[in-house]
Amino acid sequence: MFEWMNQLTEAQSLVVFSLVKIGVVLATVMLMISYAVVAERRICAFIQDRIGPNRVGPWGLLQPFADGLKSFLKEDFVPGHVRKVYFWLAPAAAMLPGLLTVAVIPFGSNLGGQKMVIADLNVGILYTFGIVSLGVYGIVLAGYAANSKYPFLGGIRSSAQMISYEVAMGLSVIPVFMLAGDLNLSRVIELQTGGWFGWLVFKLPLSFFLFVIAGFAETNRLPFDLPEAENELVGGYNTEYSSIKFALFFMGEYANMIMLSAMTVTLFLGGWTLPFAGLDRPATTLTVGLLHIGIFLAKVIALVCFMIWVRWMLPRFRFDQLMDLGWRRMIPVGLANIVIYAVILWMRA
Amino acid sequence: MKIERTALTFWERLYLPAVIAGLKVTLRHFLRRKVTMQYPEERWVVPTGYRGAPYLVKDQEGRVKCVSCQLCEFVCPPKAIKILPPGPAVDPATGNVEKRPREFEINMLRCIFCGYCQEVCPEEAIFLMKDYSLTGKSRQEMVYGLEKLLELGGTHLDSIQKWKHK
Numbered sequence: 130m131f132e133w134m135n136q137l138t139e140a141q142s143l144v145v146f147s148l149v150k151i152g153v154v155l156a157t158v159m160l161m162i163s164y165a166v167v168a169e170r171r172i173c174a175f176i177q178d179r180i181g182p183n184r185v186g187p188w189g190l191l192q193p194f195a196d197g198l199k200s201f202l203k204e205d206f207v208p209g210h211v212r213k214v215y216f217w218l219a220p221a222a223a224m225l226p227g228l229l230t231v232a233v234i235p236f237g238s239n240l241g242g243q244k245m246v247i248a249d250l251n252v253g254i255l256y257t258f259g260i261v262s263l264g265v266y267g268i269v270l271a272g273y274a275a276n277s278k279y280p281f282l283g284g285i286r287s288s289a290q291m292i293s294y295e296v297a298m299g300l301s302v303i304p305v306f307m308l309a310g311d312l313n314l315s316r317v318i319e320l321q322t323g324g325w326f327g328w329l330v331f332k333l334p335l336s337f338f339l340f341v342i343a344g345f346a347e348t349n350r351l352p353f354d355l356p357e358a359e360n361e362l363v364g365g366y367n368t369e370y371s372s373i374k375f376a377l378f379f380m381g382e383y384a385n386m387i388m389l390s391a392m393t394v395t396l397f398l399g400g401w402t403l404p405f406a407g408l409d410r411p412a413t414t415l416t417v418g419l420l421h422i423g424i425f426l427a428k429v430i431a432l433v434c435f436m437i438w439v440r441w442m443l444p445r446f447r448f449d450q451l452m453d454l455g456w457r458r459m460i461p462v463g464l465a466n467i468v469i470y471a472v473i474l475w476m477r478a
Numbered sequence: 479m480k481i482e483r484t485a486l487t488f489w490e491r492l493y494l495p496a497v498i499a500g501l502k503v504t505l506r507h508f509l510r511r512k513v514t515m516q517y518p519e520e521r522w523v524v525p526t527g528y529r530g531a532p533y534l535v536k537d538q539e540g541r542v543k544c545v546s547c548q549l550c551e552f553v554c555p556p557k558a559i560k561i562l563p564p565g566p567a568v569d570p571a572t573g574n575v576e577k578r579p580r581e582f583e584i585n586m587l588r589c590i591f592c593g594y595c596q597e598v599c600p601e602e603a604i605f606l607m608k609d610y611s612l613t614g615k616s617r618q619e620m621v622y623g624l625e626k627l628l629e630l631g632g633t634h635l636d637s638i639q640k641w642k643h644k
Binding site for chain 2: 172174175176177178179180438439441442443
């Protein structure tokens with residue numbers, strides 16, 4: 130049955146397996162996005178002493194399908210005063226970066242001789258930052274396209290916020306790559322194997338901390354959700370959107386959350402590894418390969434839940450506080466962090 | 479009065495203690511018993527004396543207490559009550575002494591549950607009961623007739639029993 134696999138040339142097998150991986154990974158990510166929305170609603174409800182959506186299917190587990198159907202069936206209304214081209218472009222621009230980032234993330238070790246990463250780029254992290262910085266366009270375009278003041282304010286805020294925190298984010302991961310000596314994400318995971326305290330979160334706690342905070346800001350999650358700021362800006366940059374276009378913004382936010390969690394897991398929490406039972410070595414059997422993927426997904430889900438938890442705990446920053454924290458606290462700390470680790474590495478060498 | 483602000487320590491200025499405390503609070507609420515009531519399945523138990531929908535009652539012997547005096551119809555602020563007074567002849571089985579309504583309608587879409595009908599009724603024949611969520615699929619369905627009102631009202635245990643000794 131699988132004989133045809135062995136008869137493929139190298140180029141053919143690359144294409145075939147890449148397509149399969151892309152398909153499976155995209156499907157998984159979309160599923161995770163839809164259930165992240167449910168998780169958001171349920172966790173929010175529980176924190177507020179409520180129950181949350183529990184009517185569609187057992188324990189409300191079919192809720193995303195009802196939501197999806199609803200957003201597809203709603204009228205796709207385009208207000209008369211918008212700038213049409215950008216208005217149509219923005220939701221796609223908001224959704225895409227989140228999905229593109231997944232390409233370089235190693236979500237498992239091996240599965241039947243295939244490395245469990247779509248593109249094992251040598252410049253994985255640079256690619257990620259390149260893509261992540263595209264994320265701001267969706268929001269800025271939406272704010273500009275809406276041609277009305279609140280979305281515009283949301284878009285402006287968002288661009289200022291994302292530009293400032295991207296710097297801090299970039300600075301925070303530099304020590305990781307000074308330690309790894311490589312920009313390839315698979316190498317970073319290899320670095321974190323062996324021993325209970327191999328994970329970089331123990332070696333670079335400050336980097337981890339800065340990365341997570343900057344990540345919250347990049348994904349526009351509370352306490353950094355100034356682009357949306359429902360109570361100040363009506364609905365923020367997506368005020369004029371409805372139906373599936375609104376849903377795309379919404380899914381984009383969750384896609385970004387999942388990608389940020391995946392990045393954090395890869396860079397600081399050991400990726401698909403666990404420091405015991407030999408789970409930190411690349412898999413040789415199919416079972417262990419699947420187990421590695423499971424470990425990775427479990428870590429990502431835990432982080433997503435943490436992000437949701439934080440959202441329902443912290444109030445929003447004021448805009449000047451946000452800028453102050455970004456430029457006058459996090460960037461200097463990030464720079465100091467680099468210098469300190471550079472000195473440590475130099476002393477060791 | 480001037481309140482001195484104590485200077486924050488470095489640890490406090492890091493913002494982290496507040497975050498950790500916040501996480502604790504939200505975690506506590508996460509695990510707490512939920513206050514949500516699953517509405518259509520669970521419902522509030524209303525206290526005695528609650529003024530819900532008005533229904534007609536019968537006395538212990540199954541007689542219709544209403545004598546169709548039309549005072550409730552007259553007093554009803556939203557004009558929800560409609561009565562056709564000349565009732566059927568006295569039913570020998572129940573031995574009804576006075577006249578009774580031929581038709582008695584309360585439009586529950588109009589009714590405001592004010593309780594004037596109960597207050598004005600000289601025969602204590604109409605009472606505001608505990609029903610508070612009335613539903614129907616059409617407007618016509620929400621106009622409750624004599625039969626339905628009597629059925630929903632049930633028997634009222636009256637201490638006076640006006641006609642018992644006549």
